[in-house]
Amino acid sequence: MKETTSGLRITPYKRRYRQVTNDLLFFSRLQHIHLDWQNLEQWLDEPSTFAWLAWRGNTPVGAMATSEPLNHTCWIRLIALHENRQAIVAALWQVVVPALRAVDTHTVYLLATHDWVLPYIEPLGFAYDEHIVTMFRTRQRVVSVDIEDMIIRVVSLNDVASMVMVDNTAFLPPWQLADDELRQAIRIAAACTIAEIDGAVVGYQLSTQYQNSAHLARLAVLPSMQGRGIGAALLSDVLQRFERRSIYTMSVNTQMSNERSQQLYYRFGFRRNGYDLPVWKINL
Ligand SMILES: CC(C)(COP(=O)(O)OP(=O)(O)OC[C@H]1O[C@@H](n2cnc3c(N)ncnc32)[C@H](O)[C@@H]1OP(=O)(O)O)[C@@H](O)C(=O)NCCC(=O)NCCS
Numbered sequence: 001m002k003e004t005t006s007g008l009r010i011t012p013y014k015r016r017y018r019q020v021t022n023d024l025l026f027f028s029r030l031q032h033i034h035l036d037w038q039n040l041e042q043w044l045d046e047p048s049t050f051a052w053l054a055w056r057g058n059t060p061v062g063a064m065a066t067s068e069p070l071n072h073t074c075w076i077r078l079i080a081l082h083e084n085r086q087a088i089v090a091a092l093w094q095v096v097v098p099a100l101r102a103v104d105t106h107t108v109y110l111l112a113t114h115d116w117v118l119p120y121i122e123p124l125g126f127a128y129d130e131h132i133v134t135m136f137r138t139r140q141r142v143v144s145v146d147i148e149d150m151i152i153r154v155v156s157l158n159d160v161a162s163m164v165m166v167d168n169t170a171f172l173p174p175w176q177l178a179d180d181e182l183r184q185a186i187r188i189a190a191a192c193t194i195a196e197i198d199g200a201v202v203g204y205q206l207s208t209q210y211q212n213s214a215h216l217a218r219l220a221v222l223p224s225m226q227g228r229g230i231g232a233a234l235l236s237d238v239l240q241r242f243e244r245r246s247i248y249t250m251s252v253n254t255q256m257s258n259e260r261s262q263q264l265y266y267r268f269g270f271r272r273n274g275y276d277l278p279v280w281k282i283n284l
Pocket residue numbers: 170171217218219220221222225226227228229230231232233253254255258260261263264267
């Protein structure tokens with residue numbers, strides 16, 4: 001427990017604070033929540049979550065939580081403020097930084113899903129990194145891509161270790177997924193397939209579905225196997241899987257700087273739709 005100069009008390013989140021935290025989340029007007037696969041309540045209770053509460057007396061007035069650092073990098077996944085005060089964020093941050101440094105975290109990222117958060121994190125030293133762009137595809141013909149000796153099949157939980165290996169070599173931090181994140185993603189996926197050559201996993205895609213639209217959440221190919229059409233084959237295959245379910249639209253997010261993936265999506269008829277979000281970061 002830590003008393004800060006602003007008179008706030010900062011404590012790690014504990015399961016026994018769940019109800020008061022739920023109240024804070026229900027009543028707070030200022031919330032940054034960036035969870036891809038998890039349910040917030042369950043995620044807060046996981047031992048791997050790094051979460052803290054700011055208290056005024058017996059009432060929590062702020063919360064901050066990050067993902068478990070992976071390769072020295074983590075995301076701020078939650079900021080909730082009961083009061084419109086920078087001092088709460090600053091007091092939380094004062095405790096979060098040493099805790100993250102203690103587990104050898106070098107960089108913290110935040111996906112600014114709402115603008116309100118930027119004037120709060122900028123004084124902490126966060127700076128703009130790059131934009132995430134959204135691309136969207138409506139109904140159109142899908143070109144099949146076949147690669148000799150390669151099969152595409154639906155994932156099984158036995159594939160997770162190979163998928164993590166492909167994922168963590170294809171993506172750089174902070175875009176890599178940890179084993180438990182990938183398992184959770186598979187649980188909620190509408191279509192998750194892997195590309196296999198001679199029994200070895202060389203790529204995977206994971207897509208979700210919301211109402212009548214699909215979202216390509218992950219696409220990764222082993223770096224040594226890139227440029228041979230494997231990404232295109234996985235994409236073509238999943239588009240056809242969704243077509244068979246009468247789902248003809250798909251969205252995807254990628255970094256503005258990731259031109260190779262945008263080129264692939266463009267070839268399959270995806271176009272940017274303007275729903276771009278900035279990523280901010282800080283080196284600790
Ligand atoms: C994006 C990715 C999945 C593409 O997989 P891939 O198997 O290399 O894809 P393909 O071989 O089908 O090629 C896709 C395009 O990239 C181009 N490309 C592939 N390798 C390239 C290289 N080494 N240099 C330049 N361009 C290359 C291809 O020419 C192709 O362009 P085209 O569609 O105009 O022909 C793969 O590069 C990857 O895993 N990247 C890291 C993870 C990532 O960024 N995922 C997508 C963001 S969500």
